[in-house]
Amino acid sequence: MQETRLDTARIRAARRLIDPVFLDTPLYRCDALEPELGCAVSIKLETANPVRSFKGRGTEMVASLLAEQGSRAVVCASAGNLGQALAWSGRGRGLDVTVVASRFAPAAKLDRIRTLGARLELVDGDFDLARERAADIARHDGIRLVEDSLDLDTCEGAATIGLELVDAVPPYDAVLIALGGGALATGVGHVLKSLAPGVEVICVQPLGAPAMTLSWRQRSVVTTDSTDTIADGVAGRFPIPAVLDDLLLVADDAVLVREESIVAGMRMLLDHAGLVVEPSAALGIAAILEDRDRFADRHVITIVCGGNVDMAAYHRWTR
Ligand SMILES: Cc1ncc(COP(=O)(O)O)c(C=O)c1O
Numbered sequence: 001m002q003e004t005r006l007d008t009a010r011i012r013a014a015r016r017l018i019d020p021v022f023l024d025t026p027l028y029r030c031d032a033l034e035p036e037l038g039c040a041v042s043i044k045l046e047t048a049n050p051v052r053s054f055k056g057r058g059t060e061m062v063a064s065l066l067a068e069q070g071s072r073a074v075v076c077a078s079a080g081n082l083g084q085a086l087a088w089s090g091r092g093r094g095l096d097v098t099v100v101a102s103r104f105a106p107a108a109k110l111d112r113i114r115t116l117g118a119r120l121e122l123v124d125g126d127f128d129l130a131r132e133r134a135a136d137i138a139r140h141d142g143i144r145l146v147e148d149s150l151d152l153d154t155c156e157g158a159a160t161i162g163l164e165l166v167d168a169v170p171p172y173d174a175v176l177i178a179l180g181g182g183a184l185a186t187g188v189g190h191v192l193k194s195l196a197p198g199v200e201v202i203c204v205q206p207l208g209a210p211a212m213t214l215s216w217r218q219r220s221v222v223t224t225d226s227t228d229t230i231a232d233g234v235a236g237r238f239p240i241p242a243v244l245d246d247l248l249l250v251a252d253d254a255v256l257v258r259e260e261s262i263v264a265g266m267r268m269l270l271d272h273a274g275l276v277v278e279p280s281a282a283l284g285i286a287a288i289l290e291d292r293d294r295f296a297d298r299h300v301i302t303i304v305c306g307g308n309v310d311m312a313a314y315h316r317w318t319r
Helices: 007-019 031-037 056-069 081-091 106-114 127-140 152-166 183-195 212-219 241-250 261-272 279-292 312-316
Strands: 027-029 041-046 071-076 095-101 120-125 144-146 175-176 200-206 251-255 299-303
Touching: 007 056, 007 152, 007 183, 007 251, 027 031, 027 261, 031 041, 031 081, 031 279, 041 152, 056 071, 056 152, 071 081, 081 095, 081 106, 095 106, 095 127, 106 120, 106 279, 120 127, 127 144, 127 251, 175 183, 175 279, 183 241, 200 212, 200 279, 212 241, 212 251, 251 279, 261 279, 261 312, 279 299
Parallel strands: 041 299, 071 095, 071 144, 095 120, 175 200, 175 299, 200 251
Antiparallel strands: 027 041
16 A cells, blocks of 8 residues: 555554543444444444544544643644544643634534633634634744644544454444544544455545545545535535545545435434434434445444534434
């Protein structure tokens, strides 16, 4: 395999830096989902931790390395989950954490960032505007910027999920991965392509936020003017070139799904798996719903990657 920016030895070593509360998450066959989906489905559950998403794996690496170096402060832009995770990881290590987010991000995510002790700055625009502002703060204050998906720690932290999947039995055919900036997909994809190359790596994005998928298909960066999806965790407009290069090496496919399939996926995960998930975490189920023939009689893992939702919106979607 051509080399990605990621390193498997570093990913193995990362397990020692990450608080065990984020590691070795449940992986289980969920046969109650199967009659409707027409294939064997296993869930890798990344919501049962203090920040309810996989992002803690990456922020634990960032924060423990910063603390080791004696750094005091760190800033990131976030759609909501990275900010919570960085706030959690920084709090335990005495770091001053600043998070820049869109004022349109789910209130539950913003409240939690504040509660965890981070300084929260809101921008009057989307995640990509927050990225610009976070970079300005880092330059101005001379502090470490965590750029989700570009920063290798965010990818290699997420990649520890891949190590846990590779060790899993019984064998499975495909892994469905929510695709935003790409840390999760490049991380898990790198490990699978290195250690279990027969497993199909399928990225899933909403039709309303397709920039990275279109970029993967065209093999060069495609940006969009806006996004329109309830899956706020994956709604970016400006793919990062270095991340796209990695994704091109590890993803077998990238598919786009409709909003109604995302909602149906959330409802199924509630009704049949007892899981409250945010829209981004239902993308995998949505992909199966939209293409049952592709997955028929195969064993598919979907990474349930986040569970931070505004409850009023959640009830509206799932009622
Ligand atoms: C719940 C959830 N799923 C998926 C993603 C997308 O991950 P990535 O940006 O690593 O592609 C995010 C990103 O924050 C997320 O919070």
